[in-house]
Amino acid sequence: MNKIEAYISSGVIEAFVLGQLSDAETKELLQYAEEHQEVRSAIDEAEETLFALGQKGSIAPPAQSKNALFEELVLQMESSASEEVKKDISESKIKKEAKSFSIYPFLSAAASIVAVIGIALSAYYYNQWQATENRLSNIIAQNQSMAQQYNVVKNQMDQYAENIEILRQPGxxxxxxxxxxxxxxxxxxxxxxxxxxxxxxxxxxxxxxxxxxxxxxxxxxxxxxxxxxxxxxxxxxxxxxxxxxxxxxxxxxxxxxxxxxxxxxxxxxxxxxxxx
Structure with missing residues (x-):
């Protein structure tokens, strides 16, 4: 096995396709790819293999991260809750102007409304958090499955390469x-x-x-x-x-x-x- 074949068999091609190389290693690989067609072909094959695995069953993770998704949910709920509180306060003001009753019953009612809203928001946030956790768990499981499938294919490719070396022996x-x-x-x-x-x-x-x-x-x-x-x-x-x-x-x-x-x-x- 010559130097280029050994370099290809070292796993650096697969690491490059998965984005696991350092800048120096990436620069070295690209230099080899320009100078040696075998390296360029190996990169293309690895990319095609990874793409085929993704097409077969993998689900790409969402563009937003967990924190970004949760932040968006919080903003939406805060906006919704704010509108409901404003509506309740507006109705209380109308009732206050229309009637000459004491202000204390209204303050008590407003406090009760705020308490109910707080409990509802807490329950909603908790449910949304659990849903987000489940989605992330599914994404992680799917990515792990893709990695396992890739390892199986890589091992098979390595075994085929070893078989070819045996069959190419003289005699x-x-x-x-x-x-x-x-x-x-x-x-x-x-x-x-x-x-x-x-x-x-x-x-x-x-x-x-x-x-x-x-x-x-x-x-x-x-x-x-x-x-x-x-x-x-x-x-x-x-x-x-x-x-x-x-x-x-x-x-x-x-x-x-x-x-x-x-x-x-x-x-x-x-x-x-x-x-x-």
Missing amino acids: IETVPMNGLDIAPEAQAFVHWNKKTNEVFLNAKKMPSNDMDNQYQLWAIVDGAPVDMGVFDVAGDMTQLLKMKTTSKASAFAVTLEPRGGSENPTMEKMYVIGQI
Whole structure:
């Protein structure tokens, strides 16, 4: 891996797209982008990935912050309360001018009105605060979900990049293994490096196994099956599985065996096979 590939794989591209770089790091990245098309392409891919995640399910947070929203609610309620108080005071003045009763009953009534308004405003503010808290909690949860989705996609991209590095090694030969009658839709691929004897398995299209059994890879060497290791198929099978090494083989096959594997393959439970 050269210097530029290492720089791209370091995570600085994703940090730039998320706005997490310092000014100096941003300046350095932009300089690299001008000088190297690979860096520019990596930035574009990261931006497209983040945009796709946002389009898929994320809800953008509101333009106003929590404090700004609460301030607006307070101003609206104060304005509304002020109008109601003015109306009550105006009505009291009219009644005072129309009648010659004592002023004290009106003062008592006004005090009661102010008390009721105060209680109503307190309840309203509390309910609005709770609603705002709930909205903010939802926004935070949605953003956390988006971040988790981004991390999943990033991890998959990193794994794909690692797989590509394996497949680009000199001496790699790919052996497709197709499904037999027990599982016609099953398929797997063996990537065998004849220079290093390393064997990698892509089992993404194999059906999931249960807890009591495991798949076992076999290499056919001089007409006899040789154990190449056991494996499970569950969840995301993006990663290439590194199996045991072999210096020669005429075919590869996969059988379903009791957990831990068997000394000899169970022929009636052979799922896929591929000739070299």
